[in-house]
Amino acid sequence: MLYVAVAVRAFRRYATYTAATLAGIFTNSVFGVIISYTYIAVWTHNPSAGGYDVSDAVTYAWLGQAMIMTVAVWGGGATDDLAARIRTGDVALDLYRPVGLLGWWLATDLGRAAYHLLTRGLAPTLVGAVLFDLRYPDGPVTWLLFAVSTVLAVVVSFGIRMLVTASAFWLLDDTGVKQLQIVVAMFFSGLVVPLVLFPGWTRDLAMALPWAAFLQVPADIWLGRRAGDEAWWGLIFQAAWAAALLGVCQVVLQRARRKVVVQGG
Amino acid sequence: MALIEVEDLSRTFVVRRRTGRVRRTATEVRAVDHLSFEVERGEMVGYIGPNGAGKSTTVKMLTGILVPTSGRLSVAGVDPSRNRVDLTRRIGVVFGQRTTLWWDLPLRDSFELLRRIYRIDGTRFRQNLAEFCELLDLGDLLDTPVRQLSLGQRMRGDIAAALLHDPEILYLDEPTIGLDVVSKSRLRAFLREVNAARDVTLLLTTHDLQDIEQLCSRVMVIDHGSLVYDGSLAGLHTQGGSTRTLVVDLVDPLPDEGRIRVEGASVHKVEGPRQWLSFPTDASAAPLVAAVAASYDVADLSILEPAIEDVIAELYSRR
Incomplete structure (x- = not known):
């Protein structure tokens, strides 16, 4: 199967940069500790803020660190490789192959995400588990739901990043759009402040936006704050955004291809 | 019917230029201007011309990634821009200045991915790979990441990659650019071999006229979008009044x-x-x-x- 082979190669490719991975794990662990103490201070002051207790909050801090690279909250990943190919014009070579861009790059990004989950995701979580009293999924079903939710989180994030990258077909450089997406993603993914802490309608809004699929939904499944039907609704929410974004990506890439083909490049 | 048929082919680009504070003027640039030629199966044709003459534009139209403005075009019996994806299985492309290989992966992995992309039959793939490894001396390089290959090694890898799926036509865009004398002559020997043994039609654009002298029995010279010469290399001398x-x-x-x-x-x-x-x-x-x-x-x-x-x-x- 082509896409599996592509994902495996992407995994291996990232695995060649061991030093970068180790440095990243260290950074994630340091930030995990800092954010944990910040949350402990907040929840000592208000022990049921956002419906979380203090162990929920600390666990959320470490899940956030695990998700940064896995879900590529800051952007990056396979879509950056595509952006580079658009800038240099190498993307024209991709048109000489009988495969579509979207499936190819999604497979690449999933391979990358798998590598980051096993390294930048797992290792800091183990550090957090040693230093703090974390909460864990309460059974195999919850673990499974969390796993599916993580995959969907990557796909939603990929969809957004792909749209940012595709803008380069018209703008030639996606740096500005990318920075905008980083700021929005940082805020609305709940990476800095959990979305459950947002007041009133801003919380409802944030919960409906695709960035909620990055961290808040998988974290709530992990913590058991979304159990039973709630967990399933969480997955449906993610899957709906994933499908919608991939659909838009497909249309945009089709237009981008026509632009290259019709207008030259 | 010829393998490649080009009849009265034109391609114009609209270039917008700022001429005032807000005003922009659109000018039409004719990159290819009423071009006609045919290439028979098994030919090795050199396609030359100065920068901006319309070489790449022609090749882009032949491979279907650019739609002609007017004229008729048929490659291996199909219209390239309408059947781009089908055509990709029947053509190979090599760019001297770009690589189709995966930078961070061993050469072998690039070949494996290409096998899946083109759904090459397993036996055929192994035969081809073994043959190219021998002819291009790639055997020892298969497990080296592409980024560690020298330019000459990478180029050999790229040419093997373009031929794995048994294309009928191979387009080469400056395949020997930047190579040393030994690498160049080796590459040319391989291309001659591929052309003779596999009946692959070669269309070569280059600025290195030795490529043409050593490979091509026929040369097409394009300038300002139209052919100024099409014939044998020897005839070029007469035509040029040299x-x-x-x-x-x-x-x-x-x-x-x-x-x-x-x-x-x-x-x-x-x-x-x-x-x-x-x-x-x-x-x-x-x-x-x-x-x-x-x-x-x-x-x-x-x-x-x-x-x-x-x-x-x-x-x-x-x-």
């Missing part, structure tokens, strides 16, 4: 800087006892040599063929 040169070393210089006078040739340079005589490319050198030897004391003789670079420069400058 001359051959007979270099005569006399035993003693002629008195008063005198020049050799002989039918059918004229002296264009004198340096002591040595004189340079130009004569038309299509004339035989034998009677000229005899005539010179009959009237003068000759110490030595040699004939200079016109450099193809000069011939082509002459063709370009005519327009």
Whole structure:
């Protein structure tokens, strides 16, 4: 199967940069500790803020660190490789192959995400588990739901990043759009402040936006704050955004291809 | 029916330029202008022209990634822009300045991915890979990441990659650019072999005229979007109105800087006892040599063929 082979190669490719991975794990662990103490201070002051207790909050801090690279909250990943190919014009070579861009790059990004989950995701979580009293999924079903939710989180994030990258077909450089997406993603993914802490309608809004699929939904499944039907609704929410974004990506890439083909490049 | 048929093909681009504070003027640029030619299966054709002559635009249309503005185009019996994806399975492309290989992965992985992309039959894939590894000496490089390969090694990898799916046509865009003399001649030998043994049609764009001299029986020269020459390499000399040169070393210089006078040739340079005589490319050198030897004391003789670079420069400058 082509896409599996592509994902495996992407995994291996990232695995060649061991030093970068180790440095990243260290950074994630340091930030995990800092954010944990910040949350402990907040929840000592208000022990049921956002419906979380203090162990929920600390666990959320470490899940956030695990998700940064896995879900590529800051952007990056396979879509950056595509952006580079658009800038240099190498993307024209991709048109000489009988495969579509979207499936190819999604497979690449999933391979990358798998590598980051096993390294930048797992290792800091183990550090957090040693230093703090974390909460864990309460059974195999919850673990499974969390796993599916993580995959969907990557796909939603990929969809957004792909749209940012595709803008380069018209703008030639996606740096500005990318920075905008980083700021929005940082805020609305709940990476800095959990979305459950947002007041009133801003919380409802944030919960409906695709960035909620990055961290808040998988974290709530992990913590058991979304159990039973709630967990399933969480997955449906993610899957709906994933499908919608991939659909838009497909249309945009089709237009981008026509632009290259019709207008030259 | 010819493998590649191009009839009255044109492609214009609209270039918008800022001419005032807000005003923009659109100008039409004709990159390819009523181009017609045919290429038969198994030919090796050199496609040359100065930068911006329309070479890449033509190749892009032939491969279906650019839609022609007007004209008719048929490659392997299909219209490229309508059947781009089908056509990708039947053509191979090599760019001297770009790579289709995966930078961070061993060469072997790139080949494996290509096997899946083109759904190459397992046995056929192994046969091809074994053959290319032997001919291109890639065996020891298969497990080296592409980023660690030298330019020559990478280029060999790229050419193997373009041929794994048994394409009928191979487009090469400056395949020898930046390579050393040994790598160049090796690559050319391989291309000759592929053309002869596999009946692959080669269309080669290049600025290195030695590529053409050593590979192509036919050369097409394009300038300002249209063909200025299509024929054999030898014919290019006649067309270019180039001359051959007979270099005569006399035993003693002629008195008063005198020049050799002989039918059918004229002296264009004198340096002591040595004189340079130009004569038309299509004339035989034998009677000229005899005539010179009959009237003068000759110490030595040699004939200079016109450099193809000069011939082509002459063709370009005519327009």
